[in-house]
Amino acid sequence: MVRKKSSASQHDVSERTISRLLLYRKRLSGAPEDVKRFIYSYELGAMCGVTSAQVRRDLMLVGCSGSPNRGYDRRELLGSIEDFLYRPGVQNAALVGLGNLGRAILSFLAGRHSRLAIVATFDIDPAKTNCVTFGCRCYPVADLRTVAAAAGIEVAILTVPAASAQETAGLLVAAGMRGILNFAPVTLHLPDHVFVEDIDLAMSLEKVAFFARRGQQMERKHA
Amino acid sequence: MVRKKSSASQHDVSERTISRLLLYRKRLSGAPEDVKRFIYSYELGAMCGVTSAQVRRDLMLVGCSGSPNRGYDRRELLGSIEDFLYRPGVQNAALVGLGNLGRAILSFLAGRHSRLAIVATFDIDPAKTNCVTFGCRCYPVADLRTVAAAAGIEVAILTVPAASAQETAGLLVAAGMRGILNFAPVTLHLPDHVFVEDIDLAMSLEKVAFFARRGQQMERKHA
DNA sequence: ATCACATTGTGAAACCTATCACAGCTTAAC
DNA sequence: GTTAAGCTGTGATAGGTTTCACAATGTGAT
Numbered sequence: 001m002v003r004k005k006s007s008a009s010q011h012d013v014s015e016r017t018i019s020r021l022l023l024y025r026k027r028l029s030g031a032p033e034d035v036k037r038f039i040y041s042y043e044l045g046a047m048c049g050v051t052s053a054q055v056r057r058d059l060m061l062v063g064c065s066g067s068p069n070r071g072y073d074r075r076e077l078l079g080s081i082e083d084f085l086y087r088p089g090v091q092n093a094a095l096v097g098l099g100n101l102g103r104a105i106l107s108f109l110a111g112r113h114s115r116l117a118i119v120a121t122f123d124i125d126p127a128k129t130n131c132v133t134f135g136c137r138c139y140p141v142a143d144l145r146t147v148a149a150a151a152g153i154e155v156a157i158l159t160v161p162a163a164s165a166q167e168t169a170g171l172l173v174a175a176g177m178r179g180i181l182n183f184a185p186v187t188l189h190l191p192d193h194v195f196v197e198d199i200d201l202a203m204s205l206e207k208v209a210f211f212a213r214r215g216q217q218m219e220r221k222h223a
Numbered sequence: 224m225v226r227k228k229s230s231a232s233q234h235d236v237s238e239r240t241i242s243r244l245l246l247y248r249k250r251l252s253g254a255p256e257d258v259k260r261f262i263y264s265y266e267l268g269a270m271c272g273v274t275s276a277q278v279r280r281d282l283m284l285v286g287c288s289g290s291p292n293r294g295y296d297r298r299e300l301l302g303s304i305e306d307f308l309y310r311p312g313v314q315n316a317a318l319v320g321l322g323n324l325g326r327a328i329l330s331f332l333a334g335r336h337s338r339l340a341i342v343a344t345f346d347i348d349p350a351k352t353n354c355v356t357f358g359c360r361c362y363p364v365a366d367l368r369t370v371a372a373a374a375g376i377e378v379a380i381l382t383v384p385a386a387s388a389q390e391t392a393g394l395l396v397a398a399g400m401r402g403i404l405n406f407a408p409v410t411l412h413l414p415d416h417v418f419v420e421d422i423d424l425a426m427s428l429e430k431v432a433f434f435a436r437r438g439q440q441m442e443r444k445h446a
Numbered sequence: 447a448t449c450a451c452a453t454t455g456t457g458a459a460a461c462c463t464a465t466c467a468c469a470g471c472t473t474a475a476c
Numbered sequence: 477g478t479t480a481a482g483c484t485g486t487g488a489t490a491g492g493t494t495t496c497a498c499a500a501t502g503t504g505a506t
Contacts, residue, residue, distance in 0.1 A: 014492080014493075015430065015434070016493075017493090018430055018433055018434070019426065019430055022426045022429050022430060022433075023410075023423075023426065026408070026423075026425075026426065027410070040452090040453070040454095041453080041454075042453090047410060048410055049410050049412075051494080051495070052453095053494075053495055053496075053497095054493095054494065054495080056453095056454065056455065056456085057455090057456085057493090057494075057495090059455095060455070060456075064454095064455085066453085066454060066455085067453085067454075067501080067502060067503085068451095068452070068453040068454050068455095068500085068501050068502045068503075069451080069452060069453060069454090069501085069502050069503045069504080070453085070502075070503075071453075071454085072454095085429070085433060087436060091432050091436075093428060093432065100326070100327040100330045100331070101327045101328070101330075101331055103323070103327065104323040104324045104326070104327030104328075105324070105327075105424060107323045107324075108323070108324055108424055108425075109424060109425055109428065112425065115429075116428060116429055116432050154435055154436075155428070155431055155432045155435050157428065177435075178435040178436070179431040179432060179434060179435025180431065181427055181428050181431045185249065187246075187250070187270065187271055187272050189272075194435075195431060195434040195435050197427055197430060197431050199422060199427060201328060201331055201332060202249075202331075202332055202335065203242065203245045203246065203249065204404055204420055204422060205316060205332065205339060205378070205380065205404050206245050206308070206338075206339055207238065207241055207242055207245060207420060208378055208402040208403065208404045208418060208420050209314050209316065209339050209378045209402060210241055210245075210308060211238070211241070211402060211418040212377055212378050212400075212401040212402025212417075212418050213310060213314075213377075213401070237462080237463075239463075240463090263482095263483070263484090264483080264484075265483090274464080274465070275483095275484095276464075276465055276466075276467095277463095277464065277465080279483095279484065279485065279486085280463095280464075280465090280485090280486085282484095282485095283485070283486075287484095287485085289483085289484060289485085290471080290472060290473085290483085290484075291470085291471050291472050291473080291482070291483040291484050291485095292471080292472050292473045292474080292481080292482060292483055292484090293472075293473075293483085294483075294484085295484095447506100448505100448506085449504105449505085449506080450503105450504095450505085450506100451502105451503085451504090451505100452501105452502100452503090453500105453501085453502090453503100454499105454500085454501075454502095455498105455499095455500085455501100456497100456498095456499095456500105457496105457497095457498095457499105458495105458496085458497090458498105459494105459495085459496070459497095460493105460494085460495070460496080461492100461493080461494075461495085462491105462492085462493075462494090463490105463491085463492075463493090464489100464490085464491075464492090465488105465489080465490070465491085466487105466488085466489070466490085467486100467487095467488090467489095468485105468486095468487095468488105469484105469485095469486095469487105470483105470484085470485090471482105471483085471484075471485100472481105472482095472483085472484095473480105473481090473482095473483100474479100474480090474481090475478105475479085475480085475481100476477100476478090476479085476480100
């Protein structure tokens with residue numbers, strides 16, 4: 001029943017779609033597994049705050065299955081989504097900047113992911129380096145290139161102060177990073193091949209405040 | 224020179240547009256003020272990772288000025304954007320859940336904003352309540368309603384564990400919140416009039432990892 | 447077997463967002 | 477005063493995303 005189809009080779013897939021697929025995956029894997037073997041598009045949609053049509057449209061991309069009157073086999077669906085989202089094996093990430101926010105994020109993400117793990121942290125402060133926090137050794141920033149190369153790290157979380165963000169980001173790219181999750185409230189200027197996702201806490205809060213004033217939820221969009 | 228026009232009363236403005244306006248505001252106010260009195264749309268665009276046409280289009284909304292051959296008066300522009308984004312006076316926010324992440328976010332946001340301030344925190348753990356962290360008193364969650372009413376709080380940051388997020392969110396709404404910045408990795412189900420912005424750190428990182436694998440930055444979008 | 451039903455998969459339509467491109471200005475230079 | 481230059485403001489356009497709506501389909505009841 002598993003139509004392999006073209007499996008829409010992941011090029012030209014929008015960020016929005018990927019975010020939703022990640023959400024579907026999380027909700028599917030987070031549920032009490034086999035309470036029900038099948039799930040309808042509208043059920044998955046309700047779990048994620050998305051319409052059933054949107055769910056079906058997204059699932060077309062991953063080379064789906066799904067039968068009328070029964071819906072999708074949860075395990076099979078989860079497998080298809082993960083095949084689409086992840087490459088075989090584990091992908092490693094680094095966290096750069098062990099301040100308050102960096103440590104909190106590390107505590108949040110450390111030792112959780114099978115497919116994506118934070119394996120090293122970096123800081124300039126010699127007082128912080130060579131310690132182990134939440135299971136991750138902290139290296140001096142100067143060692144970025146060698147450690148990243150040795151561990152095959154291509155993704156980094158950037159939690160350094162705004163003043164040093166651009167400079168540190170440059171070092172990250174020089175060390176071979178291809179994706180950066182940036183918490184510093186600055187616009188990074190980097191080569192095109194590096195994917196940057198900005199999370200600016202202050203701006204997010206102000207956005208909430210703006211829309212809170214004029215009621216009406218308009219949309220639901222996981223960042 | 225300040226055309227007042229209709230000033231496009233802030234209804235029906237998209238989330239994206241608001242995010243960009245917040246970004247323009249931040250870049251304008253963060254710069255060394257009067258190094259130059261005027262700024263062109265393409266300059267502001269470059270500072271924010273946005274095209275000049277997009278900048279001009281966005282500025283149409285705020286009831287803009289701007290002269291050919293000189294660009295926009297920075298101070299005046301900043302004023303127009305702030306008039307559009309903020310209501311007069313200060314808006315208060317609360318932070319609920321003083322775990323690692325909550326404390327880090329508090330340290331990040333406390334004592335910064337003129338227009339939007341975190342004025343109270345809440346937790347269920349009696350060991351944490353009635354202390355002052357980063358200048359904010361921590362109240363028991365049971366006092367949500369009274370404290371929120373007294374301080375006029377309508378916006379909250381939710382950093383409680385996933386397991387209690389939905390329940391706590393319900394309490395927030397009951398306490399009069401109209402906007403929630405949700406860090407718990409769950410889809411909250413709340414009345415339509417409550418605006419929810421989700422930030423899921425694990426999913427954001429996985430998104431970066433996905434696009435890092437297939438190169439090519441596609442877009443730049445502040446969250 | 448056959449039927450009635452609820453769902454899938456998807457072309458088409460609607461909607462939303464960003465870009466193009468240019469008329470109209472405003473300024474500076476001569 | 478006239479001209480050249482380069483930007484703003486915006487209608488039109490292109491592009492992207494979501495929703496609609498329905499034929500096709502598998503399932504369970506009769």
